[in-house]
Amino acid sequence: MEALINKIKSSIHLSSEAEAYLFSISTEKTILKGETLIRQGQTVKKTFFVTDGCLRSYCTDKNGKEHTLQFAIKDWWISDFIAIYTNELATLTVECLTDSTIIEFNTKELDEIHTRFPEFESYQRHNLERHVVSLHKRILNQLQLSAPERYELFLEQYPDIEQHTRNYHIASYLGITQQSLSRIRVEKAKK
């Protein structure tokens, strides 16, 4: 919890009341590799902040194949934000790739923090801005970069992630086949 408080304090002034409220609505949890926090097709009520470990959100297409949207490592938020903001059922599954510790929030209670403590509005706006930037970058990279370039960027963005993930997790994040990923790795090793 301290990690999250420090992260918030680095961008806004956090009153002791707001800090106390945050504590009161959060639950710190240890989750095991393989556990599922959100399941495609179900209602989404929770948002998670990762303090240690690695989680993944992905959707499964009609043929049963998985497509990875996001990995969440230390200090990242993860949930199915489509479901939360549009009030629809989950299109994503969120699973734990390695034993992790997370802070769990009920989204309604987390939302209420903005009415109770207006200073959070600017923190939230700051978060959303960063999120939009990262999403736009991801879309543009997908459109204009080659697969090896996307892999390089991925390694910069998620250092050390390879020890927590299987090949198909990364391939399905980059939108390439596992064979292509293997070829890219071989080429990279030769350089």
Add this chain to the structure above:
Amino acid sequence: MKALQLVKYGEIKDSLTFNEISKPTINSKDVLIEVKAAAINPIDKLIILGNLQGMLPVPFPSTVAYDVSGIVVDKGAEVSDFEIGDLIYSRVPQEQMGTIAAYVAVTSAAVSKKPGNITFEEAASLPLAGLTAMQSLEYAGIKENDKVLIHAGSGGVGSLAIQYAKAKGAYVYTTTSSDNVKWVKELGADRVIDYKTEDYKIIVKDVDIVFDTLGQNYTLEAFQVIKQGGKVITVIGALDEDTAKMFGMADYKMPEELAKRISAKEATYKYIFMQPNGAHLNEIKLLVEDEKIKPIIDKIYPFSESIEAFTHLASGRAKGKIVIKIS
């Protein structure tokens, strides 16, 4: 719900029919699966023809087939490993046979989450053949640097056995016909023997394990190519005495010639009867996700053409598995 059912033993076209039946009910250890894909195997054909009436009698009408992939839509009170919405695959046990249907109830012990990197159709092609390959080679204690002969490398079981043996670090010999040499080689086999132009008995010497998927004279010939103390695992040859006892045949004696050859080579001989097993399927899932095992599909049929799928199976010409897309 719609289901493909066996109404009597006999020719495929006379015995199979689509029926409207009620959705299966589940007991406390079952999951109810909305079927996305089913796959068919040689055993299904034998059941339809009535060749297995003695061992595996089925009541009429019975929904057919064992392999399935799909989504968990309901679960019994004692099921803790699976949740509604989980994507799974299974080789359902004999008493729950019937995967060519909109829904099937399966004991959760026979179920595993499906590999995430393959489609429902690919996942449905794996359980029966994959478990047969894995349980046979594991019974033989396969390990790194073992030399293994796998017959019929282009078959449903053979193609997965080659990949499993390679994943374990073994050196793999396999037999196949000229047309299949190229793609069987691509599965990773070290030495692909074209049985139309080469005699495998000259090429293969002193192997640790023979995996016999052909039976007949191949079972006896296996003892010519194994090393002293080697192992012959069969899924089609004569029963060994322990397995016969398991089937209630107390007075069973192995064919004399077979017994003689086993003893001359101080060999292990075992008939493997595949057991449905969710934990084993989970190990196969991990190998698939690491691309150590790739499903091989011959053709995918729509639900409405399931009977044609069986006719294709009966032709014996399929290269890889025959799958039926249910929904």
